[in-house]
Amino acid sequence: MELKPRPTTDEDIQVLLVEDDERLAALTARYLHERGLAVTLAHTGQEGLAQAGRHRYDIILLDLMLPGRDGMEVCHALRTRSDVPIIMVTSRREETDRVLGLESGADDYLLKPYSPRELLARIRAQVRRARGQIGPNTQFLQVGPLRLDPSSLTASVNGKPFSLTTYEFMVLRVLAEHAGRVLSREQILGAINTNAEEVFDRSIDVHVFRLRQKMEADPHSPQLLKTVRGVGYMLSRGEDP
Template sequence: METTTRPTPSDEGTVQVLLVEDDERLARLTSRYLQEHGLVITVAHNGADALFEATRHAFDVILLDLMLPGRDGLEVCRELRTRTDVPIIMLTARGEEADRVLGLESGADDYLPKPYSSRELLARIRAQVRRARGKVGPSSQPVQAGRLVLDPRSLRATLDGKALALTTYEFSLLRVLAERAGRVLSREQLLDLVKGSAEEVFDRSVDVHIFRLRQKLEEDPRNPRLLKTVRGAGYMLATGDES
């Protein structure tokens, strides 16, 4: 395992990245490029080391290879998601839509197929960091939609006063819906409003994230009363009066 010298926690401008990649050459090249652009990189070459590092240090983004020795990336992603809400970008040579959906269902926030452009990877990392630090939208004022309250500054969401455990992407998606509560938004609108300029997305990703949000919002996710599907049109967040 390779770890660079870390700055003090007061250095808020530093982006701390955990790169989980078993290909040592690719890990070395990727680390070098990201370090040249001011990021601080810790490298783990397997799932066990990744889980160990993720519990020892606070990272801004985790880059997770899908094809790892021992525990694969999907299993590691699920385990990471039980421990942290840090943004996870999954990296893999398997670029089929089904694999991307599996990655998102396992808790990843974004997905980048190999071979990837180092410039695009850097842009995606920065997009995730901006979102996680609450610097995506034009306003940082709390958003309330019925029983739901979202605070963009702290990325904290509550329903009936109870905190919701959301990933940064889920928070951003829910924020977009809450800011437009009562309005139907198509998949294309949601992708455009949430994705950020650097992310490659696809229609099925919205369905996956909506499914995950319903697990956290609804008493009965199979019969949603808050996050509704409008057949043939898209999704709508109800304020409570519409349910």
């Protein structure tokens, strides 16, 4: 099922909604469609993966509890081939589930029942970041061997590029803008948080772990993204011991 957007001045956003509750999926799709977004529905994890392989979407809304391949498995599979923003949607409220969702590659985590207006705000926020519309400063950031390009949300170390999700880029950008300084989790959250997002302390640990896997030669002995025990995290300027 696919709903094409009516003529609108709103941004053209292509959404893949993977939700097995057909009534909720239809209501959500209708709400987004009426606000100018194009929505494609999938009701199983396997169907969602197939749709994502056939078409390039701006964002994927992914239910956690799906028949067959659940949301965690689908998210992990998507991340092996795409950096499309993913918002995981679930009624499970335990922090462990949210951490696992982020570890599987999700950019955001939305609890059911949710406000359609909040969902739309989160979609727009993630798509703006993915399109590089995250602020007026689009110049390169260079910190030692690390180079960040805010206009494309890309990064490289010693000229070797690596992919980032939008949330990973935001965390790394905050640390790069304060290179050589130790930032607490609360300071990092304060720098990247918006009213459209629900964040929590352990999410920073998850993203730092994933960043180290991508940018460090030895993630178990990081030379760039360092932990200061009991305080927080610091991005080395290159000359830091």
